[in-house]
Amino acid sequence: xxxxxxxxxxxxxxxxxxxxxxxxxxxxxxxxxxxxxxxxxxxxxxxxxxxxxxxxxxxxxxxxxxxxxxxxxxxxxxxxxxxxxxxxxxxxxxxxxxxxxxxxxxxxxxxxxxxxxxxxxxxxxxxxxxxxxxxxxxxxxxxxxxxxxxxxxxxxxxxxxxxxxx
Numbered sequence: 001x002x003x004x005x006x007x008x009x010x011x012x013x014x015x016x017x018x019x020x021x022x023x024x025x026x027x028x029x030x031x032x033x034x035x036x037x038x039x040x041x042x043x044x045x046x047x048x049x050x051x052x053x054x055x056x057x058x059x060x061x062x063x064x065x066x067x068x069x070x071x072x073x074x075x076x077x078x079x080x081x082x083x084x085x086x087x088x089x090x091x092x093x094x095x096x097x098x099x100x101x102x103x104x105x106x107x108x109x110x111x112x113x114x115x116x117x118x119x120x121x122x123x124x125x126x127x128x129x130x131x132x133x134x135x136x137x138x139x140x141x142x143x144x145x146x147x148x149x150x151x152x153x154x155x156x157x158x159x160x161x162x163x164x165x166x
Contacts, residue, residue: 041116046088047075047161049106049124054145058152059138071152073161084121096141099131107165111157122161
């Protein structure tokens with residue numbers, strides 16, 4: 001995974017226009033679902049850093065899914081026409097029945113898989129008052145401190161995120 005620094009623009013320039021995320025690679029703008037120069041499909045995804053005090057919400061992926069049994073931060077694909085914040089709110093409702101607020105984009109990353117390239121937008125948020133998460137798509141969910149994260153086996157992308165941001 002290569003981390004993108006918005007100020008230095010090491011990988012690409014991230015452009016937010018009209019609530020839509022696009023990336024400019026060289027002189028060519030890549031839109032959601034479009035093929036990059038290497039022929040791989042670019043998929044825009046969001047990741048939620050849901051924080052409550054000194055604890056973070058993490059989920060264990062379902063055994064029958066890709067990377068089953070590994071821990072991760074919640075999130076998912078950005079649908080065409082959605083802003084990253086809208087996608088995160090939708091994913092939190094669908095996966096956790098959780099309403100969130102105070103959304104703030106904190107970083108982004110590009111991760112290349114053999115079949116596609118993932119553009120991950122990381123968003124920090126907090127649960128709305130009275131909203132309690134429920135594991136609807138994960139084997140289990142937990143509120144953990146940064147220290148407790150070390151005992152869990154995270155997906156490689158999420159583990160790298162932990163080392164970078166915490």
